[in-house]
Amino acid sequence: MKIKLIVAMLISSLLMNSFIVAPVYGENDEPDQTLLENHVGGLLDYTQMYGLEKNENEVIRYQPYLRSSAPQENNYLAIMVEFPDKTGTSLDDAQTLSKADAVMNKGNRNMETPNGSVPIISLKEYVEKYTYHKMTTKTTFLPQDRNGKVISVKLSKNRSYYMKKSASNPNGYTLTQAREREEELINEILSKSKESIERIFSASDLDKNNDGNVDAISFFIEADKVTEDKVEWSDLLWSHKISGMNLNVDLEGKKINTYNLINTYDSNYLGGVFSMNQGTYGTIIHEYMHVLGLPDLYRYNSSGDPVGFYDIMATTINYNPQGILTYMTSEYNNLGWNSMSEIKSSTSVTLNKPQYSNPSEKRAVKIVSPVSDDEFFIVEYYEKQNKVYTSDTSISDGLVVYRINSKVKNGNMNGTTAGKKDYLYVFRPNETGCGKGEGNLNQAVLSKNGRSSIGKPLNTTYSWNNDTLFYSNGTNSGITINITNSSSNSITFDVNVPIVQGDGSTTKPYLISSVNDFDLIRKNSTKAFKLLNDVDLSGVSNFQSISNFSGVLDGNGFAIKNLTLNNQSSFINTLSNRGIVKNLNFKNISIKNTNATHTGIFGTVNGQLENIGIKSGKIFNQVNDNGQYLGTGALAGLLSSGGIIKNCYSSASVTQGINVGGLIGLNQNGTIQDCYVNGAVSSGKKSSGAVIGTQYFISYDRYKQSENVLYDINKTKQNEAIGTVYGSDKLIDNKTGREGFIGVDLLKEMTLDLSGIKEKELGLTVKANPTTSLSKKVTIKDTSIATYNSITNKIQARKRGKTELTVSLPVGNNTMILSSTINVVNSNIPITSVTLNKQNMTLVKGTSETLKATINPSDTTDSKVLTWTTSDSKVATVDSNGKVTGVSEGKATITVRTSNG
Known part of the structure; x- marks a missing residue:
């Protein structure tokens, strides 16, 4: 009988933006087809929330000169923790430990997923595969008694003490108490497991890179079923990682600077960390790859997916973890787990489907353009992942092309929607803007029977275009890739790298265009x-x-x-x-x-x-x-x-x-x-x-x-x-x-008067040591207003108005321009006439009307005072403003005179 449950929250190892309500089944039933599988990035990081300075572990690097040819082995401490008030499945029971050992060490079991059963790749197997067996890891479940039996740490306080305070949980913590209670929790766990750990491990076992910190440690905390657990996002018991917690317990003198706290849920049911039904162990692998030196390839504070499902450090498929892009395991941080050839000129290349046995296998190439030292491109054979949602892998096997910006540090954590701060960016069709990360990642691969080419030559476009292999600033690299042949295990393509025009000699210089x-x-x-x-x-x-x-x-x-x-x-x-x-x-x-x-x-x-x-x-x-x-x-x-x-x-x-x-x-x-x-x-x-x-x-x-x-x-x-x-x-x-040196100064404005001073010197002052004469060219824009006489070096007025004057001074191969404004005025403009708006006027006795007089020209310099007179005041009168009033029957002449008569 199927018992259908409703999930009210998601497994704790998923990010906050991956929350979903989904139906699930019991462990022995068919796997649910809708349970959200993706984890964007790793565990939530509480370092900043707790006000701690972020200080990640130094990475454990492979040592290529070890005398032994055996893989370098690193230790992962998995401490199992239980509460006194929990009566469910114990983390140290045989069944749970068997599943945990399969997930962390042995593999050799199948995981039920929404898309069918898949073999588990354990953390150990994963590390060995992608480091080409140059590294291995061994997870030890702790604490152990002297007979090697795992006995979980039994905490002194109930689980409710580490849950948020509420009316139903008065013993819980407030927001300001969260960090203090977590310190208390971790210190108690370490205190109770210290003897066991130090009995089993030496200081050098715990700290391979000798930076004074334990390399890898996680605390697996007992929890309820996914469907019943009440831990919420950002709670103390929500799965997270922390760096910089000032803990007072060390292990063989080594500090615990970074650790993971993992809410396991019940591993006998769907969604538990160690469950064989949609278990969520991919995040554990993601976090351990940080310890080995790989950065996050997702953006912390911006939208968009610069990498997506192509790398486990970007988007983690928890119950069927994907792989790692070749460049990250070869050249990033000088890891050197595999090698990759470099291309600097146009050629034909064949890449092979990766087998992960020979570190020199040709699964990717690095393309370096002659125009950039800091940014380059990787072409890699990508194998479509099986038994995941179609949205979580490519549409087929093919070539994935991505760009590395070596100037960027810390992976893609500071990436923006403009893409300029992304360390790694996967090219894809239908991108909406330069580096936005919003295109179609599923169709990013190139294949012989699908999208078979990418890139445009420089002479077609210099700026961003979705079809170009562009640099982070949008500039076209000019590199083109065209698939010419393929088989079930290989792809052949032509790569064209722009030829630098010129050879750098004085006769054939390098040509600069962008x-x-x-x-x-x-x-x-x-x-x-x-x-x-x-x-x-x-x-x-x-x-x-x-x-x-x-x-x-x-x-x-x-x-x-x-x-x-x-x-x-x-x-x-x-x-x-x-x-x-x-x-x-x-x-x-x-x-x-x-x-x-x-x-x-x-x-x-x-x-x-x-x-x-x-x-x-x-x-x-x-x-x-x-x-x-x-x-x-x-x-x-x-x-x-x-x-x-x-x-x-x-x-x-x-x-x-x-x-x-x-x-x-x-x-x-x-x-x-x-x-x-x-x-x-x-x-x-x-x-x-x-x-x-x-x-x-x-x-x-x-x-x-x-x-x-x-x-x-x-x-x-x-x-x-x-x-x-x-x-x-x-x-x-x-x-x-x-x-x-020669200082020159030209009057900014020159005024000439048609009735006064009609011409003036140019107004160019020359301050020279020693004295010198300058060759100059004087130009007046409107010569109907003023002209320049080069013989007399004077400006002459022609008519009223304003115009521009420029003085051009030849200085070697160039010309220095000085400019000035010429304003021609006339200080004596007499009145030539005055006109009235009416020649005849009929008034009724006692009524009035005002005449309007117009002086010509309107800009006269004469006085504009007018004198009004009447020829017969018994018939009509007029005042000083030209107002005429009828007095008696008859005719009268009204006269207006200007100041000049």
Whole structure:
């Protein structure tokens, strides 16, 4: 007879968002087909809830140089715990221990699942399989008497003491008491099992990695049937893990820093941890893999599934645990349990269905693009899992393709819906946005008879597209994968890796077209490069600086847009004496540095900058003045004596630093030619200058006098080109260190009067040392209002109005533009006429009407006072406002006169 029960809560090892109400059957009945099986991640972590600093175990790493070829064995302590008031199945009875031993050590039994019976893979078998027998684990059930019989710890307090306080449970705990009661619980368990553990294990047995902590320990707590247990999510007895609990009991001098508390439920019934009917032991395996060094691959605080069922560290199928992706067991954390080949160029590859016997079996390959050091792609043979829900495995065997972002630490725990903080991401169709993790994971595999390719070449798209193999910022890698053949045990595919255009020579430079191409510069800093187009960095919140460059970078007239540097100093930190950057523009840059380093688009310039234009942006360094000679400039923080800057300009603002200059922060007698500055400069803690913050001579040198270097006095807000000169006494040619600069200032507005001063000098002030004459081109937008006479250098008024005047000053290969407004007025505009709104008016005696007078022109400079008179006041009168009143029958003439008659 079937007895159908209603589950009011889910087994404790599942996460809170996996709660469901489901019908189940007794253990000997047919397994329920609807009981929720998935566990997203591992046990709940109470570390933060209890206010403990999270401090996970150091991992147990395989030691490849052990003298013995035997697998490295690790010990897992499973302490069985019972309450004095529970009368159900004991955890130390023979039947329960037999099931527990099958789950943890022996296997060799079947598990009933909603999809049929499957062989149990024990924790020991699982570890041996996925480490390729380089590691094994042995679970010991404790405590044991001296005859080896397991005798559960019998607690001194009833289970109700560790349940929440309520009207029906006045002995329970309040929220503020939860941590204290758990400490009490664990300390009692350890105290009562300490003798047994220390009798069986040595310190080295307990702590394989010698970090002072017990490697793996879990407390299996007696509980009721799944259908009857009243423990709820976040309760003290809900299954969870904790790190950092300050316990006062150690084992052979080893601390218990991290442990699992597992609510076992009744293992004679469905859903118990050790039950053979939909048992929930997958979580135990997940947690133990943490001990061996693997991270969580699910997001803690964001939605989306970057990995899903493809790895046990992402979504755990509790009663039929899935495997581990190849990269995680080979290269992650240097585990080295198996090997994986690396591909850097286009080729054909055959992958085989994994057998887990030969660690060199070719089940996956790593694809490295030449444009990124930090992110790469893995193609792996994935075998469809049997006897799980169709939603928990792929539609067939095939290739799963995923991306590794090595810059991310701690797995996927900090992943966001934008995917930028995911360590591992599985590519899948129907993705809704860049890295969101909302596409179809079941159809992620590639197969000969299904979706057989993925990826798009670079020349088709540079930005995110669901069909591309994209980097975490959405940029297309350009890598493509196409399956060409398959059998029951292998898949062959072609992989195409973008060919880097050019060879890095000056005649065939590497070609730069996207943000990822800058990795080429980082990797090949002595080579030659050339931009193919503008590169927009708006999607990069904090660009990684190029530390040192000694090659050639030709911007080809294109621009780098929206460069943002936070707590970094420069686009290129150091340009060596062999480095050349030329023909490159920057737009909308933002550099915010708080470090004691030279700050600017180029930090230290020992090489050559030529034809560099900074069109807009902001640069500042917030470091405190500690006496260091630190420079902050738009183009260069420091220009050394061997550095050269030619045909460059900056319109960016430089607003904070120690030695602040519109072009260069600190100049150590470098060469500056044909440059100009028209961006705001301010707030130098030591000095501020329109062009150079501080000119600093460190030896007896002949001054490399700047040539044709201009600055806009008004826009830079600086009267002097150089803020401060140090060491001018070291110059051997009687120079002051301030020569060679030209300050220019154009009146912002010029007023001319058609009736007065009709022409004026241009209004361009030139401050030069030594004095010089400037070549200039003056342009007036509307020459009907004013004109410019180049011979007299004067502006002449033509008619009233406003127009724009620009002065173009050639500076090397560039042009500096000054602008002004011309306002032409007329101070003497006489009245030419006055008109009335009526020529005839008929009034009845005693009535009135007001005439309206209009003075022409309306903008006259004459007085607009009007005089009103009547020819016969006996007929009609008029007041000073033009109001006419009828007095008697007759005719009268009303006259209005202006001030000029």
